[in-house]
Amino acid sequence: MRAGLRRFARNRMALAGAFVIFCVVLLTVTAPFLFPQGAFSLAGQPLQPPSLRFPLGTDALGRDVAAGVAEGARTSLLIGISAALSAVLFGAAVGGVAGYYRGPIDLLLMRMTEFFQTIPAFLLAMLLVVILSPSLLSVIIAIAAVSWPGIARLVRGEFVALGGREFILASAGLGASGPRIIFRHLLPNCLSSIIAVGSLLVATAILLETGLAFLGLGDPNIMSWGLQISAGRVSLRSAWWVCTFPGIAILLTVLSINLIGDGLNEALNPRLRER
Amino acid sequence: MRRWRYFGYRLLLALPVVFGILILNFFLIRLAPGDAASVLAGESGAATPEYTELLRAKFGLDRPLPEQFVAYILAALQFDLGFSFRNDAPVSELVVARLGPTVLLMITAYTFALSIGTLLGLLAAVARNTWRDAVISVATLICYATPGFWLGLMLIVIFSLHLGWFPTSGFENIAEGYEGWDRVLDVARHLAMPATALGLFYLALYTRVMRASMLEQTGMDYVVTARAKGQSERRIMFGHMLRNAFLPVLTMAGVQAGNLIGGSVVVETVFGWPGIGTLAFNALQSRDLNLLLGIFFISACLVVIINLIVEILTVFLDPRIQA
Numbered sequence: 001m002r003a004g005l006r007r008f009a010r011n012r013m014a015l016a017g018a019f020v021i022f023c024v025v026l027l028t029v030t031a032p033f034l035f036p037q038g039a040f041s042l043a044g045q046p047l048q049p050p051s052l053r054f055p056l057g058t059d060a061l062g063r064d065v066a067a068g069v070a071e072g073a074r075t076s077l078l079i080g081i082s083a084a085l086s087a088v089l090f091g092a093a094v095g096g097v098a099g100y101y102r103g104p105i106d107l108l109l110m111r112m113t114e115f116f117q118t119i120p121a122f123l124l125a126m127l128l129v130v131i132l133s134p135s136l137l138s139v140i141i142a143i144a145a146v147s148w149p150g151i152a153r154l155v156r157g158e159f160v161a162l163g164g165r166e167f168i169l170a171s172a173g174l175g176a177s178g179p180r181i182i183f184r185h186l187l188p189n190c191l192s193s194i195i196a197v198g199s200l201l202v203a204t205a206i207l208l209e210t211g212l213a214f215l216g217l218g219d220p221n222i223m224s225w226g227l228q229i230s231a232g233r234v235s236l237r238s239a240w241w242v243c244t245f246p247g248i249a250i251l252l253t254v255l256s257i258n259l260i261g262d263g264l265n266e267a268l269n270p271r272l273r274e275r
Numbered sequence: 276m277r278r279w280r281y282f283g284y285r286l287l288l289a290l291p292v293v294f295g296i297l298i299l300n301f302f303l304i305r306l307a308p309g310d311a312a313s314v315l316a317g318e319s320g321a322a323t324p325e326y327t328e329l330l331r332a333k334f335g336l337d338r339p340l341p342e343q344f345v346a347y348i349l350a351a352l353q354f355d356l357g358f359s360f361r362n363d364a365p366v367s368e369l370v371v372a373r374l375g376p377t378v379l380l381m382i383t384a385y386t387f388a389l390s391i392g393t394l395l396g397l398l399a400a401v402a403r404n405t406w407r408d409a410v411i412s413v414a415t416l417i418c419y420a421t422p423g424f425w426l427g428l429m430l431i432v433i434f435s436l437h438l439g440w441f442p443t444s445g446f447e448n449i450a451e452g453y454e455g456w457d458r459v460l461d462v463a464r465h466l467a468m469p470a471t472a473l474g475l476f477y478l479a480l481y482t483r484v485m486r487a488s489m490l491e492q493t494g495m496d497y498v499v500t501a502r503a504k505g506q507s508e509r510r511i512m513f514g515h516m517l518r519n520a521f522l523p524v525l526t527m528a529g530v531q532a533g534n535l536i537g538g539s540v541v542v543e544t545v546f547g548w549p550g551i552g553t554l555a556f557n558a559l560q561s562r563d564l565n566l567l568l569g570i571f572f573i574s575a576c577l578v579v580i581i582n583l584i585v586e587i588l589t590v591f592l593d594p595r596i597q598a
Contacts, residue, residue: 115295117530118582120574122537123555124299127567130559131307205420211541214424215559229425233545240432247425255420 004192007267012093014148014263017256024253028074035067039223047239057241059232065242072225075218076253079136080206087205088198090144091151092187098152100182110156112218113149121146125208129217136219143208147201154197158190193267200261203254210250225250278590289579293553296575297351300568301344307564327497330343336587361561366569368549374573377447377550380539383466384474385528392478393524396485397517403490411482418479423538427545434468441468444547469546473538477531484527488520522593529585532578 008014046062047056056065117152125142132138162168163186171181212218213226220227225246232242338346350357356366399411435443442448442465453461492498493516501511543552551570558566 056595064283111291115292118292118533118575118578119299120298120533120536120571120578122534123571124572125537126540126555126559127303127571130562130564130567131303141320155422203420207420210422211424214422215544217559229428233428236428236432237436243425243428244432247422247429250422250425251417251420254422255416258416258420 002011002030004086004264004268006247008263011263013259014267017259017263020076020252021260024073024256026078027070028077031067031070031074035064035070037067039063039067039071045243047235049239050241056245057239059228059239059242060235061231065228065245068223068228069225069246071223072228072246073253075136075222075224076209079140079209080141080202080257083147083205084198084201086140086144087147087201088151088194091148092155092194094148095152095155095157096111096159096187097180099156099163100178100186102163104159106156111150113152116146117149117153122208122211125212126217128214129212134202134217134219136222139209139212139218140187142212143205146208147205150198151194151201154193155190158193159186162186162189196261196265196268199264200258203257203261206250206254206257281590282583282587285583289583292579293576296572297348300572301347302569304564305340314535326459332471351572356572357565359558359563359566359569361558361563362566366566367573369554369566370569370573372537373549373551373554374577375550376548377536377539377552378577379462380466380469380473380543380548380550381535383470384477384535384539387470388474388477388481389524389528392481393485393521395478395482395518396524397489397512400493401491401512412484414478415482418475419483421475422541423472423476424541424545425544426475427469430468430472431545441465446549465546465548469542469548472545473535473542476538477528477535480529480531481524484524485520488523489516492516492520518592522586522589525585525589529582531583532581533575536574536578 040063042062043061044054044058044064046058046060048058050057054064054066056069059065059068094109094113098106098113125146128142128145129138132141168181168185171185176184209218210226210229211226213224214230215226216230218224218227228246229243232239232246235242343481351458354367356370358364359366359369362369395411395415399408402408430441431443444465447453447458447462448465451461498511498516501515502508506514539550540552540555542548543550544556547553551574555567555570557563558570
């Protein structure tokens, strides 16, 4: 793990990504001080182009776009990370049970995983948010519900590959219980690949979240980048800045997380290491 | 003959997926607060308990759950996906009417992403570790992080509002009354931006897969053999490696079919493209759950069909795959 982190630090692209994410986190922390009135309040004349007073301009309701971008960063990171985390936990549980116990339960769980991988994920997420009614929690649940299959297949594959190795057979021979083997031996051995793939999940979760918010399926009381873009659509003709800047924020954040994920993948994933 | 038997077998494997979506749909309806009867009764303004009960009996909502389930499946197998009260039309009719534009958009986006993506991936692999490779890598990374709806809006700002090259929205210019090739051209002009907005993400993905796949082929024995025979590099690449390297890209295209439909929902709403995405957006605004579930079911069927087509293409490209 430590050697992996050192390899990660040598990857300049990944470091650049980490730096951008650090800045985004800094922005979310300082947002309450930089924009004390919040992103929903009337800040000035509507539809002002970027200026010194409003570096990213104002929208059709006179709200400061910069304040919205800063608050949206918090929403996106919060939803992206919690959804990815939930998806990893659920996916690892499904994949772990399938890969450890094998047999009919493996067949059943993997068929289910394939099923969830086949169906249109975004549409299912939309349906779930509509049914649970839009809120922070329902968006997280919906995104997690469509993001877990990849992790499940990964963990199952690792468990199956590790299952026949001597150290697993030895601990089973010593009378270790199933959960003990899973949590003490199998999981720690595939933790690095889970971290690498899980970090990439944060990026797709953020893309899903902004898409849902763009369609009006976000929490209406919380500012988000997707909401900003969908609100700015009506004034696209006269005020390009309302839509443009939140989009650039999405692009930079997702790009950086992808870079970090790729870096982690190369640094931690033993199968890629040889190349 | 054996090949056709194989396709039949794959078709059979696809059936549980369709069935699974029906089960999922049925439980999603149950998950929603209130049933169709209470919603309708509330809308009619006369929401007496007796009236709601009457409606419930009419839709069979008062019967036990297993019985309702069987009725639902039987109806769906006859392509009866319920009724959209907001649109005053059967769901299946509404969705099928909008299927054409969506399929056209998806095929165009697929063709665009697959052809250019394969080409760029090939180019990047050939020029590995040169500036060309670096430029392609950076471009794919950026496209890979761009949300389709935002890209669509930016394309509108640049190419419609500023340059005036493409129309901002719609399927065709009905007022002009084009016919024949003029009409095809008109639709193509409307199609260009949505297809780009939808396809660019997948273009980036296929480029990455193609590049990795080409590099993997480079060390294979058959490539060494071909080179030892004295074949030109060009012929080795196009005659031998391309076909093999393309297979993982095709597999990826099949896997991504579901995501492509999801992406087209958002992109269609940006461009007012009259497909199932716009229909889904309207159903969303009016909280028409029946219609949304129908769209979900038919899109999933579309994914299954795309997967089958990919399967067939794979077998034709790689005759080694046999049941």
